[in-house]
Amino acid sequence: MPCPSDRAVSLSRLRAWIKQFGILAAIVIIAATLGCAKPTFLTTTNLVNVARQISINGILGVGVTLVLLTGGVDLSLGSVVALTGVIAACFAHPGVYPLCVPLILGIAAGMACGATNGLVITGGVPPFIATLGTMTVARGLAQVISDGRPVSNMSPAMIRLAGDVGGIPVPVIILAAVALAAWTMLTNTRLGRHIYAVGGNENAARASGIDVRRVKMFAYTICGALTGLAGIVLAARINTGQPNAGLAYELDAIAAVVIGGTSLSGGAGGIGGTILGALLMGVINNGLDLLNVSSYYQQIVKGIIIVGAVWLDRRSSRKEG
């Protein structure tokens, strides 16, 4: 079946490449500056460190990229991270269940949250409201399940999910696998093209026979599953399931996505940009920590970069359009 938005897709892809090159240049310049100011920054161990620190935000970013591409939004990420982390931690005590149990339950819980979002949204509730509701419910559930206390005593197998394999942190391997799978899906499958089409123009997509409902359900459910995965990785990283973990993680993830050039109104952008966006945020956070810059300034810098990136993005698309 010919897709009417194929031309638009290839155009937006070209645009995305240009934008990504811009972010890549920004990352290189910032990294070089930090390297001069603090030679430790450019050591292999520190760069591995940066990769490890962006992996959770990166996994969340990949998931929410799918949602933003359909023109939606997901504010429930942070709370679902806490919920799935707590659930996984409850089943990860040493010598009770094999590792696959907390893994499957954590991801399944995330999928359930995502599918709920999808159902409510395709039922007619705006994404902002629907996911705001899930955000509150998931946080409450996390507190109910954990009784407001961190769930600790985690098996070594679970903790190893935050460890290293051959010098590469496991969370980084997970992020790479997730990003590669999502990238392939978006660029090489019909479902991927449909996601762009729904976000570009929902009515046109529907008119051309795309099952908009199914596409949206898919995007939110996968986003939920990846959020569950991120929740598990976070729990492994801090050796506990924390009911108050993940506060405002959704905003960091959405920031990474928009810095990476994905449009908040949907239809344009991609996974590569999201990974670069997360990398840029991670590099800045790590570099400013190394320079012992107060977290006050770190927030200011982060805010300026988010707005600056989107502003540049808008300017370039206006010129091209």
Next chain:
Amino acid sequence: MKRSALTLTAFLLLSLGCNQPPEPSKAASGEKQIVIGVTMMNMANEYIVGLNDAMAAQAKASRVKLIVNDAQRSAEKQVQQVETFIAQKVDAIILNPCEVEASSPAVDKAQAAGIPIVNVNSETSSAPTAFVGSHDEESARLAMEYIAARLSGKGEVVMMHGYMGQAAQIKRDRGARAVLAKNSGLHLLAEQTAEWDRAKAVTLMENWLQVHGDKISAVFAQNDEMAMGALLAIERAKKKDQVIVVGVDAIADALQAVKDGRLDATVFQDAKGQGSTAVTVAVRLANKRPVEKETFIPFQLVTKENAGTFAK
């Protein structure tokens, strides 16, 4: 959702309270049971949950009724909750303040309405009828003195702050600095906030280990959540034998880590003592009996030697 959970909690507590036999002296005089309104800073915090448990236990023992609200870190919500308590004509209020300044109107309103108000754990700039808590400076002083003793007064220390500007952060900072000032051999190598958060502390410690490498001889974290995070990062870098890690609060996780010889020390803040004393003081005030204006519950240093006595 949260509101209905609150209502449910209040309802459950109410029905619990109703099932209690009335206080003997009260029954004799035919008066109604004493009702105390409680607003807690943040029930997602393990220490505050412990404080609440201690209050509930003491209320049961004293046969008074508690109405517990969670302010969820919002001082504005806390002021509203106190206004509701005043409208309900409770006999006394226990306030676990979210913030020094922003929670003060709650104290002023209760005072104006003639209802006694007891601040527990943290302070407000307005003076309550009574205060029950601990000197936060003392906790940091105990922790830092332990570090100084272990290092024989010489070494490089890093400090993780809580939320900047919160009473506990300001006081623990002050207490730590007082010890640093007395030990000219102790040098503060770096300091940064990790916002009381374990995940943020892991990241911050990883970054510090990158830049300061083998120079760091001790970490003082202003709470145990951050100390546990720092500990994880240091253990993963296989440097625990070179770095002393100390926290404050003695949460269950940290006590276990001290017992296991992973965490060097923490400082026990007596949630049970604070919670039960707050209820006792509030009951005395409701009965128009005299109370101490300020009751300070002492901190205790917890190391591997005495960790067993603090079991939870």
